[in-house]
Amino acid sequence: MPELPEVETTRRGIAPALEGAAISAVTVRERRLRWPVPKGIERQLAGQVVHTLRRRAKYLLLETQAGTAIIHLGMSGSMRIVSADEPPEKHDHFDIVVNSGDIVRFNDPRRFGSFLWAGKQPHKHPLLAELGPEPLEPEFSGDYLHHTTRNRKVAIKQHIMNGKVVVGVGNIYANEALFRAGIHPARAAGRIAAARLDRLSNEIKTVLQDAIRQGGTTLRDYRGGDGKPGYFRQQLTVYERDGLPCVQCGNEISRVVQGQRATYYCRTCQR
Numbered sequence: 075m076p077e078l079p080e081v082e083t084t085r086r087g088i089a090p091a092l093e094g095a096a097i098s099a100v101t102v103r104e105r106r107l108r109w110p111v112p113k114g115i116e117r118q119l120a121g122q123v124v125h126t127l128r129r130r131a132k133y134l135l136l137e138t139q140a141g142t143a144i145i146h147l148g149m150s151g152s153m154r155i156v157s158a159d160e161p162p163e164k165h166d167h168f169d170i171v172v173n174s175g176d177i178v179r180f181n182d183p184r185r186f187g188s189f190l191w192a193g194k195q196p197h198k199h200p201l202l203a204e205l206g207p208e209p210l211e212p213e214f215s216g217d218y219l220h221h222t223t224r225n226r227k228v229a230i231k232q233h234i235m236n237g238k239v240v241v242g243v244g245n246i247y248a249n250e251a252l253f254r255a256g257i258h259p260a261r262a263a264g265r266i267a268a269a270r271l272d273r274l275s276n277e278i279k280t281v282l283q284d285a286i287r288q289g290g291t292t293l294r295d296y297r298g299g300d301g302k303p304g305y306f307r308q309q310l311t312v313y314e315r316d317g318l319p320c321v322q323c324g325n326e327i328s329r330v331v332q333g334q335r336a337t338y339y340c341r342t343c344q345r
C-alpha cells in the first residue's frame with residue numbers, strides 16, 4: 075500500500091510532466107473507484123494549465139485556475155507518464171493528457187483510489203479539512219508533540235498514527251521511529267518527557283526522508299510502458315522482524331497488536 079514516501083516519490087516523478095502544462099483532455103475509463111469519479115471532472119480540467127502538483131498527507135492536489143482535483147492512490151494505485159500512442163491496459167482507469175503529448179496515466183487494480191473535484195477551496199474539502207500538520211514541515215516538532223500529549227493516556231504509537239495529530243505516519247514508520255527514539259510503543263503519550271518527544275519527532279522526519287530518498291533511487295522511472303512504478307521497502311530495524319535479533323542489543327524483537335495494528339519493538343531498547 076502506498077504510504078507518504080511513495081506518494082511523495084510519485085509526485086516528484088510525474089510533476090515535471092504536469093506543472094506548467096495545459097491539459098488537453100481527461101479520459102475516464104472507470105468511474106467506480108473508492109468514490110465515483112464525478113461526471114464533470116473532464117470538462118472542469120480540459121483547457122486548464124496546471125499550476126502545481128502538491129501533496130497533502132497521501133493526497134495529490136492538481137491545482138489549476140478553475141480549481142483543484144484530488145487524487146489518492148488507495149491500496150494499489152500508481153501513476154506514470156506514457157506517450158500519446160500507448161494503448162491503455164487493464165486497470166488504467168483515467169488519463170490526464172497534456173499539450174506536450176504526454177499522458178499521465180492512473181492504474182489501480184483494487185480501485186480504492188480516488189479522483190475527485192475539490193473546487194477553489196480544496197482545504198475545505200471533507201477529505202482535507204481535518205488533517206493534522208505535515209510531518210516534514212517545521213510545525214511538526216517535539217514541542218508540538220509535547221503540547222498535544224499532555225494529560226493524554228493514549229499510547230504514543232496510536233497518537234502519532236492519528237491523522238488529526240500528524241498526517242502520513244503509517245504503521246511501518248511509527249514502528250521504526252519509536253525504535254530509533256527508544257520509546258516503548260504502548261507508553262502513555264502524556265508521560266513522555268519533552269526531550270524524548272523531540273527525539274521522536276526528529277526520528278519520524280528522518281525515517282520518512284530516508285524512505286523518500288530510497289524511493290527516488292529505486293523508482294526512478296516514471297516514464298515509459300515497461301513496468302509500473304512499484305512500492306519500495308527501506309531497511310527496516312523492527313517492522314515484521316519479530317523473533318529476530320534486535321540490531322542494537324541482540325534480544326528478540328517482540329510483536330503485539332495495538333488498535334488492530336501490529337506493533338514491533340525491543341523490550342530492552344524501548345522504554
Ligand SMILES: [Zn+2]
Nearest residue numbers: 320323340343
Ligand atoms: Zn534491543
